Amino acid sequence: MSEAMHTTSAVSAAHGEHHDEHHGHHKETFITKYIFSQDHKTIAKQFLITGIVWAFIGGLFSVLFRLQLGYPDTKFPILETLFGHWAAGGQITPEFYYALVTMHGTVLVFFVLTAGLSGTFANLLIPLQIGARDMASPFLNMLSYWFFFGASIVMLSSLFIQTGPAAGGWTIYPPLSALGEASIGSKAGMDMWLIGMALFIVSSLLGGLNYISTILNMRTKGMSMTRLPLPIWAMFFTAVLGVLSFPVLLSGAILLLFDRNLGTSFFLSDIVVNGQVLPNEGGSAILFQHLFWFLGHPEVYIILLPAMGMVSEILSVNSRKPIFGYMAMLGSMFAICILAFLVWAHHMFVTGLNPFLGSVFVLLTLLIAVPSAIKVFNWLTTLWRGNIRFTPAALFSIGFVSLFISGGLTGIFLGNSTIDIHLHDTMFVVAHFHIVMGVASFFGMFAGVYHWYPKMFGRYLNNTLGYIHFWVTMIGAYLIFWPMHYEGLAGMPRRYLDKRGWVSFSQFGDLDKMITVVTVIVFAVQLLFIFNFFYSIFKGRKVTTQNPWGANTLEWTTPIRPGHGNWAGEIPEVHRWPYDYAKDGRDFIPQTEPVGANESAH
Amino acid sequence: MEIVSDQQRKKIHPHKFTLWVAIGSIIMMFAGLTSAFIVKSNQVNWTPVAMPKVFWLSTAAILFSSLTLQMALRSFKQREMGTYRLLIGLTMILSLVFLALQWAGFRDLWDQGVRLKGAGAGQFLYVIFGLHALHVIGGIIALVVMFVKAFTGRIKIYSSVPVEVMATYWHFVDLLWVYLLVFFIIIGR
Ligand code: HEM
Ligand SMILES: [Cu+2]
Numbered sequence: 001m002s003e004a005m006h007t008t009s010a011v012s013a014a015h016g017e018h019h020d021e022h023h024g025h026h027k028e029t030f031i032t033k034y035i036f037s038q039d040h041k042t043i044a045k046q047f048l049i050t051g052i053v054w055a056f057i058g059g060l061f062s063v064l065f066r067l068q069l070g071y072p073d074t075k076f077p078i079l080e081t082l083f084g085h086w087a088a089g090g091q092i093t094p095e096f097y098y099a100l101v102t103m104h105g106t107v108l109v110f111f112v113l114t115a116g117l118s119g120t121f122a123n124l125l126i127p128l129q130i131g132a133r134d135m136a137s138p139f140l141n142m143l144s145y146w147f148f149f150g151a152s153i154v155m156l157s158s159l160f161i162q163t164g165p166a167a168g169g170w171t172i173y174p175p176l177s178a179l180g181e182a183s184i185g186s187k188a189g190m191d192m193w194l195i196g197m198a199l200f201i202v203s204s205l206l207g208g209l210n211y212i213s214t215i216l217n218m219r220t221k222g223m224s225m226t227r228l229p230l231p232i233w234a235m236f237f238t239a240v241l242g243v244l245s246f247p248v249l250l251s252g253a254i255l256l257l258f259d260r261n262l263g264t265s266f267f268l269s270d271i272v273v274n275g276q277v278l279p280n281e282g283g284s285a286i287l288f289q290h291l292f293w294f295l296g297h298p299e300v301y302i303i304l305l306p307a308m309g310m311v312s313e314i315l316s317v318n319s320r321k322p323i324f325g326y327m328a329m330l331g332s333m334f335a336i337c338i339l340a341f342l343v344w345a346h347h348m349f350v351t352g353l354n355p356f357l358g359s360v361f362v363l364l365t366l367l368i369a370v371p372s373a374i375k376v377f378n379w380l381t382t383l384w385r386g387n388i389r390f391t392p393a394a395l396f397s398i399g400f401v402s403l404f405i406s407g408g409l410t411g412i413f414l415g416n417s418t419i420d421i422h423l424h425d426t427m428f429v430v431a432h433f434h435i436v437m438g439v440a441s442f443f444g445m446f447a448g449v450y451h452w453y454p455k456m457f458g459r460y461l462n463n464t465l466g467y468i469h470f471w472v473t474m475i476g477a478y479l480i481f482w483p484m485h486y487e488g489l490a491g492m493p494r495r496y497l498d499k500r501g502w503v504s505f506s507q508f509g510d511l512d513k514m515i516t517v518v519t520v521i522v523f524a525v526q527l528l529f530i531f532n533f534f535y536s537i538f539k540g541r542k543v544t545t546q547n548p549w550g551a552n553t554l555e556w557t558t559p560i561r562p563g564h565g566n567w568a569g570e571i572p573e574v575h576r577w578p579y580d581y582a583k584d585g586r587d588f589i590p591q592t593e594p595v596g597a598n599e600s601a602h
Numbered sequence: 603m604e605i606v607s608d609q610q611r612k613k614i615h616p617h618k619f620t621l622w623v624a625i626g627s628i629i630m631m632f633a634g635l636t637s638a639f640i641v642k643s644n645q646v647n648w649t650p651v652a653m654p655k656v657f658w659l660s661t662a663a664i665l666f667s668s669l670t671l672q673m674a675l676r677s678f679k680q681r682e683m684g685t686y687r688l689l690i691g692l693t694m695i696l697s698l699v700f701l702a703l704q705w706a707g708f709r710d711l712w713d714q715g716v717r718l719k720g721a722g723a724g725q726f727l728y729v730i731f732g733l734h735a736l737h738v739i740g741g742i743i744a745l746v747v748m749f750v751k752a753f754t755g756r757i758k759i760y761s762s763v764p765v766e767v768m769a770t771y772w773h774f775v776d777l778l779w780v781y782l783l784v785f786f787i788i789i790g791r
């Protein structure tokens with residue numbers, strides 16, 4: 001540990017002293033530059049590209065199980081060719097279906113929208129926007145990526161073992177997940193899930209520690225906390241949430257590993273499997289739910305907050321107006337963080353939770369609507385009468401706001417414990433969280449990629465492809481998820497492979513077909529995006545100006561392709577907040593410009 | 603450390619700060635485990651355990667090691683490298699004694715018939731004390747590195763930061779142990 005700290009401080013010292021000639025980084029090899037890099041910008045790209053690979057895999061899983069849901073009577077021989085006995089006769093088997101749903105959730109929630117999103121943009125933006133040459137500890141930062149990589153390898157290999165990956169939902173509730181004899185998805189795949197997640201948690205913690213300590217300690221001269229761009233505040237709150245809640249999931253995972261492999265009964269009691277009475281006694285399955293959701297609820301905000309921060313920035317830049325209510329944005333993010341720790345039991349209304357306790361959680365849950373509404377109001381007022389430039393990044397940001405409103409409103413339904421008795425574990429919940437979390441955060445991520453691509457690669461993404469990507473995804477997302485509300489209200493359960501047994505759901509047959517068709521189209525358009533992404537790295541239009549969007553923040557004062565250390569000379573000093581757009585008759589005033597003698601303060 | 607001192611206007615060093623956040627994170631993990639313990643202990647079928655006496659000895663050992671490490675830090679700051687080496691070595695020995703005593707405590711429980719089967723205080727104790735021991739082992743590894751450096755290292759810059767980080771972490775696992783012990787004694791029966 002301390003050895004590592006010495007090396008890293010030597011590296012940062014070299015950069016601090018304006019590139020002392022005798023120091024290492026000029027002799028960088030391929031390995032230190034692209035593989036075991038300690039440059040935060042390279043690490044960001046590593047997270048992004050790994051995230052894209054995972055998004056492809058996770059998205060593909062959803063296409064597969066949607067085929068089954070939309071066309072339960074059709075056989076797809078190609079599936080049998082590809083997946084063998086998992087899709088015997090060209091139809092997805094129940095075990096395969098459950099494994100697909102589980103891994104779809106796990107991959108997208110953790111590997112894409114947590115690591116891929118925070119890992120990319122916290123790494124890229126924190127040093128660039130606060131004016132630092134790198135993270136507080138570039139070495140820990142590199143470790144964070146490699147732990148994520150290790151987690152990815154473990155999770156990915158679980159897909160190829162004979163009994164298949166974990167199955168039982170991304171929430172892996174025991175007793176099912178604890179008992180290998182109960183389901184093949186609870187055999188070796190589940191151990192690999194738990195080990196993969198443990199590595200993942202270590203990665204998140206290392207990353208989070210670094211983000212927090214960098215933001216608090218490494219800001220350039222003049223960059224007070226209230227002059228920080230909003231993405232940085234969002235990353236800060238995200239990291240705090242992660243550092244405080246992931247360890248609790250880790251403790252749950254450790255207890256579950258003990259139950260699975262060493263014969264303890266923390267979560268197990270009074271169980272009969274296949275007519276066999278198990279010896280386990282005295283455990284409590286509900287206990288796991290508490291441990292899980294104590295992370296699980298903050299986790300949804302870990303996913304959403306970075307998107308919120310980036311959208312705030314991108315909306316302000318592209319409507320050429322200051323962000324409306326900067327302090328209110330901070331206050332509401334803070335409130336969301338506090339409340340995020342106090343509402344976990346709203347996922348457990350139907351577990352026999354004491355109704356009085358339940359009503360406390362209803363109250364706290366509904367309180368989240370207040371800061372959420374404040375943020376929505378601020379985004380809308382930022383856009384209001386703005387001089388909007390509809391770049392793909394701006395469109396995705398506007399799409400984000402729309403999705404957040406739609407999905408937030410359904411949250412209020414679910415937050416009432418009485419209504420939730422009807423809606424729990426139905427497609428309504430699936431609709432709610434895909435719109436508010438899944439798609440919305442993806443939109444935030446897309447917005448970020450389109451907006452900061454020029455900084456990452458020195459080239460632009462293709463705009464036309466960007467517009468196609470946006471419109472198809474936007475319309476498609478609503479077509480896919482909106483109808484699920486109706487299914488859920490009618491009582492259709494989630495995670496069921498085959499609903500043909502219920503006459504009452506036969507009315508949804510065509511609807512489910514439509515959803516599946518749209519899913520395939522939307523997936524295809526994501527491939528278009530992936531193409532655009534990789535093609536443009538090499539062939540995209542070159543960036544020729546330092547500040548292509550006319551933005552105020554510090555990353556646009558670095559060279560077009562910044563080296564390790566970010567600024568060639570001194571780190572610029574900051575004199576104002578980042579949102580001086582359309583001020584005193586000027587389009588924008590960068591943060592580095594001193595406040596003029598007769599300039600009005602903001 | 604140049605970059606750090608020229609960029610940062612706060613008093614606290616980023617590495618120390620990072621450690622504090624990490625400590626917060628570790629606390630959350632043990633808070634999760636001990637609150638699971640509290641929830642479970644209020645349910646039927648709860649089996650308490652008698653705390654092995656040897657844990658008192660291990661407590662003494664780890665408290666003592668905190669003291670020697672603190673003294674080591676002081677002698678480092680005063681550039682008394684001889685005393686520093688001695689005290690770091692002593693801390694290392696005490697930490698190993700702690701581990702050995704913990705192991706003896708586990709053996710004692712095992713001999714009382716507390717096995718992994720079940721879901722009572724004993725099983726929690728194995729998991730929680732075991733995880734604590736892992737954190738101690740992490741600390742010991744860092745101590746060993748520090749010990750070796752104290753003998754071989756040509757210390758050019760007398761930065762006390764690594765030693766301070768080490769000491770803070772060590773005091774933390776020490777206090778964590780005391781918390782866990784008191785916790786088990788009060789709630790565990
Ligand atoms: C006004 C705000 C919100 C309220 C009142 C709310 C309420 C709820 C409730 C009560 C549930 C549990 C439903 C059930 O299982 O029966 C739920 C599920 C969920 N919510 Fe929200 N929510 C809100 C916003 C959000 C946001 C902003 C996100 C993500 C960023 C989110 C993500 C989720 C997820 C992922 C689940 C489902 C987890 C699962 O069971 O797999 N929610 N929400
Ligand atoms: Cu929640």
